[in-house]
Amino acid sequence: MKRLLASIPLMLVALGAGLPATEAAASDTFTISIKDHRFDPAQVEVPAGKKIKLLVKNLDPTPEEFESHELKREKIIAGNGKATIIIGPLKPGTYKFVGEYHESTAQGQIIAK
Amino acid sequence: MLATAIIVFREVLEAALVMSIVLAATRGVLHRGLWVSGGALAGLLGAAIVAWFAEAIAEAASGVGQEVFNAAVLFTAVIMLGWHNVWMSRHGRELASSLKHVGAAVRGGTSPMYVLAAVVGMAVLREGSELVLFLYGVAATASGNTGGMLGGALIGVGAGAAIGTTLYLGLLRIPSSRLFAVTGWMILLLAAGMAGQGAAFLVQADILPALGQTLWDTSALIADEGVLGRVLHTLVGYTARPYGIQVLVYLATLGVILALMKIVDRNPGARLLPAARATSPASR
Numbered sequence: 001m002k003r004l005l006a007s008i009p010l011m012l013v014a015l016g017a018g019l020p021a022t023e024a025a026a027s028d029t030f031t032i033s034i035k036d037h038r039f040d041p042a043q044v045e046v047p048a049g050k051k052i053k054l055l056v057k058n059l060d061p062t063p064e065e066f067e068s069h070e071l072k073r074e075k076i077i078a079g080n081g082k083a084t085i086i087i088g089p090l091k092p093g094t095y096k097f098v099g100e101y102h103e104s105t106a107q108g109q110i111i112a113k
Numbered sequence: 114m115l116a117t118a119i120i121v122f123r124e125v126l127e128a129a130l131v132m133s134i135v136l137a138a139t140r141g142v143l144h145r146g147l148w149v150s151g152g153a154l155a156g157l158l159g160a161a162i163v164a165w166f167a168e169a170i171a172e173a174a175s176g177v178g179q180e181v182f183n184a185a186v187l188f189t190a191v192i193m194l195g196w197h198n199v200w201m202s203r204h205g206r207e208l209a210s211s212l213k214h215v216g217a218a219v220r221g222g223t224s225p226m227y228v229l230a231a232v233v234g235m236a237v238l239r240e241g242s243e244l245v246l247f248l249y250g251v252a253a254t255a256s257g258n259t260g261g262m263l264g265g266a267l268i269g270v271g272a273g274a275a276i277g278t279t280l281y282l283g284l285l286r287i288p289s290s291r292l293f294a295v296t297g298w299m300i301l302l303l304a305a306g307m308a309g310q311g312a313a314f315l316v317q318a319d320i321l322p323a324l325g326q327t328l329w330d331t332s333a334l335i336a337d338e339g340v341l342g343r344v345l346h347t348l349v350g351y352t353a354r355p356y357g358i359q360v361l362v363y364l365a366t367l368g369v370i371l372a373l374m375k376i377v378d379r380n381p382g383a384r385l386l387p388a389a390r391a392t393s394p395a396s397r
Binding site: 051061062063064065069072073075076077078079081082083084085086089100101103104 | 116120167168171172175176177179180243246247249250251253313317318319326332336337338353354356
């Protein structure tokens, strides 16, 4: 029992070490910032046919919800926070997204090529 | 103000629909109003806590904590809805007949009311935390227009509650002998839809394979973001562009709950209630 308990931290370390490594290999990361309720860049070109990662940084003090029906994503990003959104593999095309809380200004698109 | 009303309405709608189904499904149960409102209050409290820790949750599990959290809440609700239906497949008939005879409260002391109260709480928790964050954001930016925001929020809550009430009143028109059969099916579909949605969250977290990114696309017919799409999403789990695994989990949940309901209904030996045990001492 003691040995089993002692091995738990080891397993956790193994798990923790394993996760980022596989993710880094599987995906490319693209960063989008939110400032004054606008996305920057508002157009992101990503490779089609592979899994990618969006890192959305919210530089505003208020929360925002990244929403895209075409990408099937709804994710809240805290004020001055960031969120990781894993998407794809995408077919080539244009995918719109908005900040649901400020839909009039926070608009952008992902172009998969 | 209108924008606020629309967003609040979207978030309130699902919780309102879940609540009205639960209220109809528990007709005749003692203190159900207390249980349901208690569940909703606990959900609100939880929502405020989740909103407060939103950033910590989002950054947990290598940045997909929000998806994992949502999936966990959904799957818990699925288990409870399934449990309710299995319980009802044993006791529904007694409950329906006493509802007919007594008309008022049933001695439903063993009814798993806390199970459904928790389901209401979880629906409020998930939608409520987004609502709290949104309203906080509006309040923090538009400090001069708090009245407009409050007005919009009230309109949104009112509209959501109105649709929930309409569904509830509609369900009450069903004769009491059929009521639990209908609410049983609704809860079954509710559970399957939630399970599918939970699976979709796990796909988004890159934990489950999608098994087909878009099995079909009916967004031109009924869009997810429209009122009809949202109502159907909650009631029967409608999704305009479902993942393959979402449909698979949906069907599997339907199958498993139905099978459990059949097994429990047919096998009197599996009775767990003290009253039932007393009638069959030979089984000991």
